[in-house]
Structures are given as C-alpha cells and as structure tokens.
Amino acid sequence: MRSGNLLVLRMARVTLWESDTDTTKSERPGGRIVVVVIVLLALLAGGGYAAAYGLAGDKVPRGTSISGVDVGGLSRDAAITKLEKAFGTRAKEPIEVTVAQSASADAKESVEPGEIGLDIDYAASVDAAGAGASWNPRRQWDYFTGGKDVDAVVHIDEARLDDKLTALSEGLGKPPKDGQVLFTADGVKTTQPEAGEEVDRDDARTAIVDAYLGDEKSVVLEVAAAQPDIDSADVEEAVDSFANPAMAHAVTLVFGENEIRLAPRKFASVLSMKPENGKLVPAVDQAALTELVKDATADGKPVDATVKLVKGKPKVIPAKPGVSFDPAQVATVFQGLLTAPEDARSGKVDAEVVDADFTTKDAKALKIVEKVSEFSTYYPHADYRNVNIGRAAELVDGTILKPGEEFSLNGIVGERTAENGFTDGYIISNGILKKDLGGGVSQMATTTFNAMFFAGLKDIQHKPHSFYIDRYPVGREATVAWPTVDLRFENDTPYGILIRAWVVPSNYSRQGKVTVQMWSTKVWDIDSKTSARYGYVSPATRTLTTPDCEAHTGWSGFQVDVTRIFRRHKESAVDHTEKFHTVYTPSDTVVCKKPGPPPAGADPGDD
Known part of the structure; x- marks a missing residue:
C-alpha cells in the first residue's frame, strides 16, 4: 500500500x-x-x-x-x-447510377440495393x-x-454486382473479348483477343458503396478502356502447352484386356479451354467423354460383333465389351494423357469388364464379303399385305447365320399377333381362303425360300401352298403357318450368311415388291429347271352357308418338278442336283348362300 x-x-x-x-x-x-x-x-x-x-x-x-x-x-x-x-x-433507397458515355447521352438506371445484395452489417x-x-x-x-x-461494414454480392455492371456496360461500344482456343474435328483453331470499353469495376464498386452510405444517392460511373483477361500471349501459351499436343495423336484407354482408341477428330468435341485467373485452362466435358466411351463399349452387358450393310457393302461392326466404369476416373486418366508423347498416350482405367461371346475376330472370320443371291416377288395392293409382309421383312432383315446354323422363319418372325405388329389378312385354310392374323406372310416365305435356293443352302423344311398362286414361281415357293408349318434351311457353307430383306409397299397404282438378299462368300453357282405341269385335277364346287364364307372361282390342281443344279463357283461342270416335287391340289370354287330354315318338326333342344 x-x-x-x-x-x-x-x-x-x-x-x-x-x-x-x-x-x-x-x-x-x-x-x-x-x-x-x-x-x-x-x-x-x-x-x-x-x-x-x-x-x-x-x-x-x-x-x-x-x-x-x-x-x-x-x-x-x-x-x-x-x-x-x-x-x-x-x-x-435506390441509387441513381449514371454511366458516362462518350458516344451517346449518359445512361441512367435506378439500382435497388437488394438487386446487388447490398446491405449494412x-x-x-x-x-x-x-x-x-x-x-x-x-x-x-x-x-x-x-x-x-x-x-460501416457493408456486404455486397460480387457476382450480382458484376452482372449489373456488365448490363450497364452494354451499348458502350465494343466490349473486350477474350482470346479463345477451340477444338474441332479439323484441328485447333484460335480467336484473337480484342480490346474494348467497359465500366471500371473497382471504381464502380467503391462509388456505389459510398453513395449507399452517404446522403447523396447518386453516382457517376466512368467508362474506361478495357483489355481482355485473355490476351494473345495467353492464347499462344495455351496452344503450345496444351491444345496442339492434345490434338497431335490418338489416346488409348485400357479397360482390362480391351483397348478403346479415341482419335483426335472424335474427342475434339469433349475438349475446351476456359478462362481462369487470366489464363486458359484445359477442361474435359465428362458427360460427352462418357458417351464416347459408351459408344465403343457396352454399358454393363457386352454386345457381340456383327456384320451389317453400310452404303451397300458388308461391314464388320466390332464387338463391345461390357464395361462398368467411373466416369470421373476416365476423365482424369484421359486428360492426363493428352499432353503425353505419342508412345505414352495409353492409360489403364479401373473397370469391370465382360468380353463379348462373339468377337470382332469371329465376325471377320465369317467372310461375309459379297452378295451371293437375290430374289424379289410382287404382290397386288392390299393394306394388310403391306403391313404383314413389311413386318415380317423387318424381323428377318439383318439375320446372320453362322456355319452350321439353321434358319427358322417362325422362330424369327414369331407368332402373328396384333401385339407383334400383324393385322388380319387372307390365308388358305382347308383348301379355301379365309381371314386371319398375319395373312400375306407366305409372300415373305416364298421370297426367302428362293433367295436360299439360289444361294445353294440346304433345304430342311418347306411346304408349298396347297393350291398354286400364280404370282409365285411354280414349284419353287413356300407357305408358313404358326406354329407347325415353317420354312427352315441350314447354312451348310463354311462362311457366314447375312440376310437382307425389305419391302416397297404397294398402292392403288403399283404392285408391292419384297426383296431378300443373301450375303456371304460365294460357293455355288445355281441354275433352276422346271418341268412341264402334269397330273391335272379339276376343281370341285363347294357351297357354304357360314358367316365367314368368301366366294371364289377355282382352278385345277397339278404336279410339277423343279431341279436345282449345283456348280462350284466359276466352274462349268455340274457338281450335283436336287429335285423338288410339288403337288398342287385344286382350288375349289366356293359359292356362298344364306342358311335356310331348320327342317320341319325338328326340336332345337335335341343333341
């Protein structure tokens, strides 16, 4: 103390x-x-x-x-x-903002503080x-x-303020433009930067905040020359350091034992360079890259290789392994390879891979290289024929038969139902015409049979129509009926068979046309020889009183023989022959009548 x-x-x-x-x-x-x-x-x-x-x-x-x-x-x-x-x-209170312009009258705009997130804490x-x-x-x-x-401590939404200043700068003349680097299938292209004019961002922010805190709620924003954020040097650096190396060579992504090679013209669309802190930085569109990879693979389940006609020529469509992968990792690996030298542009990707059962190599081994047969038939106009024949051709088109495999029209086309795309048409039943689903499909059967016939393939099962129909080749035609009557043949050649089928629909002024082609490697040159008709049988006349009766003028039945002649391709000697014997029953004349009254005294209740 x-x-x-x-x-x-x-x-x-x-x-x-x-x-x-x-x-x-x-x-x-x-x-x-x-x-x-x-x-x-x-x-x-x-x-x-x-x-x-x-x-x-x-x-x-x-x-x-x-x-x-x-x-x-x-x-x-x-x-x-x-x-x-x-x-x-x-x-x-709003702030009256005036933008000083040299080329036109001053632009004024009332800016609400809330528009730019301006408030006092x-x-x-x-x-x-x-x-x-x-x-x-x-x-x-x-x-x-x-x-x-x-x-005072003032908060402001910088992004909203920047948007507002950009809007206020519109119409001031030419805004600055950043230099750009663009990627196209033809290579790297650049857009040079351009200077312009705009509201000075830093001065504008200070002036607006001062006006907000002060008693005078108005401010004049000056326009200044503005240089782009990305200048010529930035563009040149981006081209030299990334763009040109990226587009110089293909990139290979390795999924297990499968390699996916992406050419620059393919992956150009997934690349871009975006401005960031005054520089152009590379960017990869992950979603677009994922689609590129999926195009070369199968998402989850593998897809077998096949052969299709492309621009009129057979082309092997490669198999696609079933691949499950992480898109983000694919993008990271891909981007990391873009600046690597040519011999180091391959990278492994973690993935679950399931290989296709039928590989690209298998498809090439089928040697489907040329057209070995073609046949067309014509039919009169009927809407049901266009529908049913067209649907059958659609289902058959693209069928591939490997060596030893068997073709079944019923197996490929399936049951003729409305759900399967078929409609009512005329069929032959018990020797007479009647309506049923799928009528007309036998036109497809006959056309396919003839294409098979001239390709030299092995006939397993075919049944001609009960009576002859004159738009078909006599003795060289086939009918089908679900599920018992089928058209079946075997590819007994050492090569694969690609079946091409299509229909040109009929109308009231022209016939319809159905065409079937067989593509493979040609083994046989086939000729056909047809005998004269013999064993004629006259038609009977049948009178029907059923509600579904269809009147019909009949014609005679007969027999005929067709011989298939086999020669090795480009050889003149006959190797062997095959005979087809056909018996056509008469097509009976059908007369339709209304049912008469029941017999007198009959008891409707009796069995």
Whole structure:
C-alpha cells in the first residue's frame, strides 16, 4: 500500500507540473490523452483495473463514429440500435447510377440495393469500431484514448454486382473479348483477343458503396478502356502447352484386356479451354467423354460383333465389351494423357469388364464379303399385305447365320399377333381362303425360300401352298403357318450368311415388291429347271352357308418338278442336283348362300 501511495503522489506531481503552464489542458495538444493516461495508470496501479473494465464495459471507444454516425461511449446494443435508426430508411433507397458515355447521352438506371445484395452489417460495424467487453489492456487503452470515424461494414454480392455492371456496360461500344482456343474435328483453331470499353469495376464498386452510405444517392460511373483477361500471349501459351499436343495423336484407354482408341477428330468435341485467373485452362466435358466411351463399349452387358450393310457393302461392326466404369476416373486418366508423347498416350482405367461371346475376330472370320443371291416377288395392293409382309421383312432383315446354323422363319418372325405388329389378312385354310392374323406372310416365305435356293443352302423344311398362286414361281415357293408349318434351311457353307430383306409397299397404282438378299462368300453357282405341269385335277364346287364364307372361282390342281443344279463357283461342270416335287391340289370354287330354315318338326333342344 505504501508503494502504491508513493506512486500516486508522484503522478500527482506530474499532473501539477503539467497544469503549471499557461495553456489549459483542453487547449493543449495531447492534454486530454495525458490526463486519461494518468488516470488509467493510477487506476491500474492502485488495483483499480477491475474498475477500468467496469467503466469501459462493451462500449464503443469514446469519440468514435461509423460512417458519420456518432456512437462513441455507447454500449454495443445501443450503438447497433442507433446505426439501424440512422441508416434504416436510406439503406433501402435506390441509387441513381449514371454511366458516362462518350458516344451517346449518359445512361441512367435506378439500382435497388437488394438487386446487388447490398446491405449494412450493423453488428459487425459496431464490433469493428471497437465495441465489446474484454480484459485485454489494449481494449481498455482503446476505450479511454478514444476512437475515430470508421466505415460501416457493408456486404455486397460480387457476382450480382458484376452482372449489373456488365448490363450497364452494354451499348458502350465494343466490349473486350477474350482470346479463345477451340477444338474441332479439323484441328485447333484460335480467336484473337480484342480490346474494348467497359465500366471500371473497382471504381464502380467503391462509388456505389459510398453513395449507399452517404446522403447523396447518386453516382457517376466512368467508362474506361478495357483489355481482355485473355490476351494473345495467353492464347499462344495455351496452344503450345496444351491444345496442339492434345490434338497431335490418338489416346488409348485400357479397360482390362480391351483397348478403346479415341482419335483426335472424335474427342475434339469433349475438349475446351476456359478462362481462369487470366489464363486458359484445359477442361474435359465428362458427360460427352462418357458417351464416347459408351459408344465403343457396352454399358454393363457386352454386345457381340456383327456384320451389317453400310452404303451397300458388308461391314464388320466390332464387338463391345461390357464395361462398368467411373466416369470421373476416365476423365482424369484421359486428360492426363493428352499432353503425353505419342508412345505414352495409353492409360489403364479401373473397370469391370465382360468380353463379348462373339468377337470382332469371329465376325471377320465369317467372310461375309459379297452378295451371293437375290430374289424379289410382287404382290397386288392390299393394306394388310403391306403391313404383314413389311413386318415380317423387318424381323428377318439383318439375320446372320453362322456355319452350321439353321434358319427358322417362325422362330424369327414369331407368332402373328396384333401385339407383334400383324393385322388380319387372307390365308388358305382347308383348301379355301379365309381371314386371319398375319395373312400375306407366305409372300415373305416364298421370297426367302428362293433367295436360299439360289444361294445353294440346304433345304430342311418347306411346304408349298396347297393350291398354286400364280404370282409365285411354280414349284419353287413356300407357305408358313404358326406354329407347325415353317420354312427352315441350314447354312451348310463354311462362311457366314447375312440376310437382307425389305419391302416397297404397294398402292392403288403399283404392285408391292419384297426383296431378300443373301450375303456371304460365294460357293455355288445355281441354275433352276422346271418341268412341264402334269397330273391335272379339276376343281370341285363347294357351297357354304357360314358367316365367314368368301366366294371364289377355282382352278385345277397339278404336279410339277423343279431341279436345282449345283456348280462350284466359276466352274462349268455340274457338281450335283436336287429335285423338288410339288403337288398342287385344286382350288375349289366356293359359292356362298344364306342358311335356310331348320327342317320341319325338328326340336332345337335335341343333341
């Protein structure tokens, strides 16, 4: 205590010495600070630090103002309340923004603070000014020595502000344009940067915030020359460091034992270079790259190789392994290979791979290289024929028979139902015509049989129509009926067979045409010889009273023989022959009559 009293006395003497001058403390520079310092030191030395803490509390330092609003000495809550009252109304007032333009009249626009996310954080402003209770000596010092005028803490949505400034810059002439690097199937292309004009972003932000906090709610934004973010040097660097190396060579992605080779003209569409911090950085469109990979693979399940006609020529369509992969990892591996040298542009990708059963090598081994037969038949116009024959041709088209495999028309076309795409048409049943689903499909059977006949394939099962139909080759035709009557033949050659089938529909002015082709490697040159008709049988006349009766004028039945003559391709000697014997039953004449009354005395209830 004695040492404490001694210190107080010494401090008192200093105070008396200071007051011995002619100038009052309030008039002398630093006088107020000296007194505050002495009092604060006295309190601290005398054990009054707690008293100093209690005196300062959470108050704003004395003499402090926030954007012109005096809040010195106020508690934190009181200071916040005062700021809210001072700025509450004007903080919501729109700001009149004028853009100075040299080429036209000044453009003006009223900008609502909310449009650009502009508002005052009152609590943060008071805290930044020094409010808040603390035992830190620095806090006590700041409170007693006083504060100064500080800016309010203002929040602004930079993206929305930038959008607004961009909109305000429209019509100022030519905006700056960044240089670009573009990737096309033909290679790398560039767009050179161009200077322009725009509102100065930094100056505009400061001016708008000042107007927002001030009493004058208007601001003039100056237009300045603007340089693009991406200049010629950036474009050149991007081309040299990435674009040209990326497009120089193919990239190979390895999935298990399967390799997917992507040529630059294919992957160009997934590449881009985007501006970032004043540079062009590479970007890979992950979704587009994933589709490229999926085109070369099968998503999950493998797809067998096959052969199709492309521009009139057989082409092997490669097998696709079933692959499950992580698109993000594929993109990462792919991008990492783009700048690698030619001999190092192959990378492994983690994936679950299931290989196809019938590989690309298997498809090539089929040696489907040329057309070995073609046959067409014609039919009179009927809508049901267009539908049914067209549907059957659609189902047969593209069939591939490997060596030793058997063709079944019923197996490929399936049951003739409405759900399977067929409609009602005429068929032969019990020697007469009647309506049923799938009528007309026998036209497809006959055409396919003849294509098989002239390709030299092995006949397994075929049944001619019950009676002769004159639009078909006599003795060289076939009918089908689900499920028992079928057209079946075997590919007994060492090569694969591709069957192509299509229909040219009929109309009221022309016949329809159905064509079937066989593509393979030619083994046989086939000729056909047809005998004279013999064993004629006259038609009978049948009178029907059923509701589905169709009147019909009949013709005679007969027998005929067709011989298929086999010669090895490009050889003149006959290798062997095959005989087809056909018996056509007469096509009976059908007369339709209405049913007569029941016999007199008959009891309808008797069995």
